[in-house]
Amino acid sequence: MSLGDETAISLGIDARKVKQRTIIAVSFLTGLIVSAAGLVGFVGFIIPHIIRSLIGSDHRKSLPMCFIGGGIFLLWMDILARTIMAPQELAIGIFTAFCGGPFFAWLLYRNNGGRM
Amino acid sequence: MGDTIKISVKDLKYSVGAHKILNGVTLDVPKGKMIGVIGPNGSGKTTTLKHIYRAIDPKDGVVYLNGKDVHSYSYRDSAREMTVMKQEHNTDFSYSIYEMVMMGRIPYRKMFEADTKEDRDIVVRSLKYVGMDKMLERPYSELSGGEKQRVMIARSIAQETEIFILDEPTNHLDVHYQWAIMDLIRKIGKTVISVFHELNLASNYCDEIYVVDNGCIVAHGTPEKIITKRMLSEVFKIDADIIKTDNGATHILYNKAIV
Numbered sequence: 235m236s237l238g239d240e241t242a243i244s245l246g247i248d249a250r251k252v253k254q255r256t257i258i259a260v261s262f263l264t265g266l267i268v269s270a271a272g273l274v275g276f277v278g279f280i281i282p283h284i285i286r287s288l289i290g291s292d293h294r295k296s297l298p299m300c301f302i303g304g305g306i307f308l309l310w311m312d313i314l315a316r317t318i319m320a321p322q323e324l325a326i327g328i329f330t331a332f333c334g335g336p337f338f339a340w341l342l343y344r345n346n347g348g349r350m
Numbered sequence: 351m352g353d354t355i356k357i358s359v360k361d362l363k364y365s366v367g368a369h370k371i372l373n374g375v376t377l378d379v380p381k382g383k384m385i386g387v388i389g390p391n392g393s394g395k396t397t398t399l400k401h402i403y404r405a406i407d408p409k410d411g412v413v414y415l416n417g418k419d420v421h422s423y424s425y426r427d428s429a430r431e432m433t434v435m436k437q438e439h440n441t442d443f444s445y446s447i448y449e450m451v452m453m454g455r456i457p458y459r460k461m462f463e464a465d466t467k468e469d470r471d472i473v474v475r476s477l478k479y480v481g482m483d484k485m486l487e488r489p490y491s492e493l494s495g496g497e498k499q500r501v502m503i504a505r506s507i508a509q510e511t512e513i514f515i516l517d518e519p520t521n522h523l524d525v526h527y528q529w530a531i532m533d534l535i536r537k538i539g540k541t542v543i544s545v546f547h548e549l550n551l552a553s554n555y556c557d558e559i560y561v562v563d564n565g566c567i568v569a570h571g572t573p574e575k576i577i578t579k580r581m582l583s584e585v586f587k588i589d590a591d592i593i594k595t596d597n598g599a600t601h602i603l604y605n606k607a608i609v
Binding site: 240246248290 | 405429436456
């Protein structure tokens with residue numbers, strides 16, 4: 235599907251159906267996770283981006299690394315959340331947003347040709 | 351309708367909103383022949399092709415593949431019967447030449463199945479046929495336009511289909527490649543249906559030509575019969591002379607646009 239829907243169809247892949255099913259599955263999984271862990275934003279945004287720029291787009295390599303990288307990232311966010319103002323535990327979402335916001339801004343800056 | 355007609359389009363109609371693009375297109379693609387589709391821009395030739403290779407779902411009119419309605423085929427099954435070549439892709443994903451051609455094997459693999467040795471042999475053989483088998487790991491994006499198109503041909507060969515559908519894959523390339531690639535396609539000897547902008551290419555390589563204008567077929571036959579001064583003036587609004595060379599090829603000499 236990275237080559238476009240029409241090419242996917244000509245190679246036998248029903249691009250529309252795959253997209254539909256993927257969106258449903260991802261929404262479902264995300265819903266499950268959010269209901270268990272609360273709102274933790276930006277992780278899915280930052281981690282694959284970084285992993286892809288380090289390892290490349292090959293899903294066979296990047297998928298497991300995102301898995302691991304995301305886990306490590308969240309562990310550290312969790313440690314920060316629980317130790318910075320000990321014994322009070324802050325919401326982990328604050329820290330991921332703290333990383334995510336500037337990351338997003340930096341991406342925009344970079345895509346804008348280095349201008350604000 | 352047996353094995354001799356590979357693709358048959360019957361009375362295909364298609365509109366986008368109020369705009370009628372196809373007004374009842376009917377054509378046949380016999381096995382082993384090269385069929386050309388020509389017509390002015392907006393006449394519906396690419397749209398017809400898209401209905402055949404299923405980028406658009408035929409809703410009004412029928413497309414038959416090997417005698418059966420194309421709807422009765424899964425996308426995977428129809429991908430084993432026909433392959434499509436379009437203008438080369440510009441993709442942000444970096445694939446190697448090998449990976450690009452390996453994609454042609456997708457219709458033969460089940461979900462998550464890895465590449466087999468047989469797949470690899472087919473990929474290498476296909477690349478060898480088009481002369482691109484050195485440096486398989488080279489990124490596709492680094493190739494020149496003509497080389498990219500040859501890799502696309504290799505991918506279509508690796509897809510092991512009888513039918514090749516060409517959606518103007520060469521109209522942006524150097525004139526050398528426009529002719530060299532048609533030579534290669536002819537050498538492969540499959541059943542071909544192709545849209546052409548360059549009419550001299552069509553008249554030189556096609557066994558039969560369909561002329562599309564305003565969503566209808568206005569002429570059909572061999573190049574000698576179809577490519578006439580009158581047709582070019584009526585359909586393409588161009589004043590041209592036709593000459594036939596000794597080896598029987600028809601060539602168009604363009605004079606001027608008709609106002």
